Amino acid sequence: MKDEAKDIPIQSTEPAAGADGEAATKTLATKTPEAKRPESKTPAKKKRVRSSKAKASDANAALEARIGHSFADPNLLMQAITHVSALKSGRKRGDSYQRLEFLGDHVLGLVVSDMLYHAFPNADEGELSKRLAELVRKESCADVAKSLGLLDDVKLGSVGPSADARLRKSVLGDICEAVIGAVFLDGGYAAAAEFVRRNWTERMHKPRRPLRDPKTVLQEWAQGKGLPTPVYREVERTGPHHDPQFRVAVDLPGLASAEGIGGSKRAAEKVAASVMIEREGVGGGNDG
Incomplete structure (x- = not known):
């Protein structure tokens, strides 16, 4: 007995024809994804980067010129002007x-x-100490920093405009000392000493404030010379009663008189004493 053959549907391998006679199925092209390349900087970006670096380099060079030292390690200079903020x-x-x-x-x-030791050979320890204290105080260092134009170079964080201005002024003395430290590390003692001499020599000979009362200095000097106590005399009084001006002279035997003008007799006497001190080269005054 023969097995009856079952009709098994055979799937055609031919593509089905569409209405227009073309194959309905289409072969899809498989695209292999390409690795994403990093974006290269555009010429404009490169130009901006170069411009920024050039400006920073120019600013550093200008700062070094004002300081008077070319840094082998510029990072030291940047650290010296960087505030904690x-x-x-x-x-x-x-x-x-x-x-x-x-x-x-x-x-x-x-x-x-x-x-000071070499500039004032006749000054004693007490006078040298007073001069030193005056020259290294924060206000003196801040004056040096201002003269070098360091005020705008201080790097601060975001503290607000008003606080920014106050903070810059308050740290100027510290910044000046930090610059000295940076110069010392970068160039050694000789470079640091040169920086200090260049910025402190004039201040050393002409301190902002009298180290001692000039009348006291003149009197002690006169006594050391065997001279009597200086005599002060009013030479002239001018101006209105509410705003007088006094001209006073100071006399010592064997010396020409010295005169000073001030808004009071005492102020005029101090000026007169200072004039005689400077003229006679007396140690302990402003010029020692």
Whole structure:
């Protein structure tokens, strides 16, 4: 008995024809994904980067010129003018100017002490100490920083316009000492000493404030010379009653009189004493 053959549908391998006679199925082209290439900087971006670097380089060169020292390690200079508020997260306070300030403070003291020792051979320890204290005080360092134009170079964080101005002025003395420390580390003692001498010599001979009362200085000098106490006399009084001006002379035997003018007799006497001190080269006054 024969098995009955079952009609098994055979799937045609020919593509079905569409209405227009074309194959309905289409072969899809498989695209291999390409690795994404990093975007290269456009010429405009490259130009901006170069311009930014050039400006920073020019600014550093200008700052070095004002300071008078070309840094082998520019990072030291940048650290010297960086306030704690400008440090990015994760950086230590030691990355600001503070450590350099500590070093510069002591370098400044040593150099100025050496300058005073040689400039005033007749001054005693007390006078030298007073002169040193006047020259290394924060206000004196801030004056040097201002004269070098460092006010706008200080790097601060976002503290607001009004606080920015106050903070810049308050840290100027510290920044100056930090710059000295940076110069010392970069160029050694000779470079640091040159910086200090260049900026402190004139101040050393002409301090902003009298180190001692000039009348006291003149009297002690006169006594040391065996002379009597200086005599002050009013030469002239001018101006209205509410705003008088006094001209006073000071006399010592064997010396020409010296005169001074002031808004009071005492002020005029101090000026007269200062004039005689400077003229006679007396130590302990402004010019020693």
